[in-house]
Amino acid sequence: MAIAWLRKMFGVSAVTEPVSNQPVYHLTERQNASEDTHGATNSETTNAKTKRYREYLLELDHAFCQSLFGTEHSYEMPTETQRENAxxxxxxLLSNExxxxxxxxxPSSLPLLLKLLKMEMVNNDTVAQFLIKDPALTSQVLKIANSPFFRLSNQSVESLDEAIRRLGIAGIKRVVSAATMMPVFQASGGNKTLNETVWRWALCSGASLEALSIIRDQDGPSNYLLGLIPELAMLIVNQELDRLEGSLPEEEKILPMQRFKVFKRVAWKIxxxxxxxxxxxEEFDQALYDMGDAMRLRxxxxxYDAIILAQYSAVEAxxxxxxxxxxxxxxxxxxEFVNQTVLLSLKSKIEG
Known part of the structure; x- marks a missing residue:
């Protein structure tokens, strides 16, 4: 069922194999399972696996920071002052609201979006009549529906009815979520290029979270929207770091990689x-607390899985x-199969 849904949602022809039936674990549980399977003499120690986890995550984060902030300072080591500042x-940021x-x-359209996400067992006409109440949102929906990330063919979508017919109810909910949130990302202060990069990251994160939710039987109508929020937090954290650094000498300002680490420390709270x-x-809160634990405690x-897959996709592009x-x-x-499937779907959308 989950793989059939992935084919329908993403149009990925590569989805032909069954998902592995092997259980999923927390990191320590995976380690124990490995030791039980291979025997203590042939298995890696917990410390070795934890080290590998840190190394792989550091490599991915480093490459992703280059796509966010550019290559300047990307290979520098922080000074003691920069470490203390970070x-x-x-x-x-953790201590103060x-x-x-x-x-x-x-967003002015958020109340309408939240009502739409709660609507179940509705037909296309009902959704169209509901959305047409907000002309500005309708215009934005058509723009988003024709963007490379969401369009399903080379033919343009000319009307709201056509968008709903092509994308389906679930698809139009994704588009409306993106249409509601995109102006917030565009209006954020700071570097315009950074804002655009983070927005693309957010789209990939939302799509990844929705896909993983289906596969893990954790589906919910608001999962796509939830996947867009951590990246907005990234922009807020970046702006706050600019403010905190103020007129500090350049050599005392923290490095891009340190900015990303600060984000991961405080993202859940923001x-x-x-x-x-x-x-x-409040339905989002537990998932966000879990995300914070994952970012800080590995x-x-x-x-966080969706965020990591979106990072990988951004680097791969x-x-x-x-x-x-x-x-x-x-x-x-x-x-590996699930991750590869999600990444293939994201790649097809990014490349248009």
């Missing part, structure tokens, strides 16, 4: 504050990935 910034004005204004400020349901969570799919699968709870 720790201080993370502590400040951001002022409301630091959180992007709630995400939950976005959720609260925008009046969204555990697995479905949201511009350069050879620094780690193989086999190594990538140590970083996520999914096996």
């Amino acid at each position: 720790k201080s910034y993370a502590k400040q 951001l002022n409301s004005e630091k959180i992007p204004r709630k 995400c939950i504050q976005i959720r609260k400020e925008w009046g969204m349901s 555990k697995y969570s479905i949201v 511009s350069a050879k990935p620094p780690i193989s799919i086999e190594k990538l699968s140590l970083l996520t709870e999914s096996d």
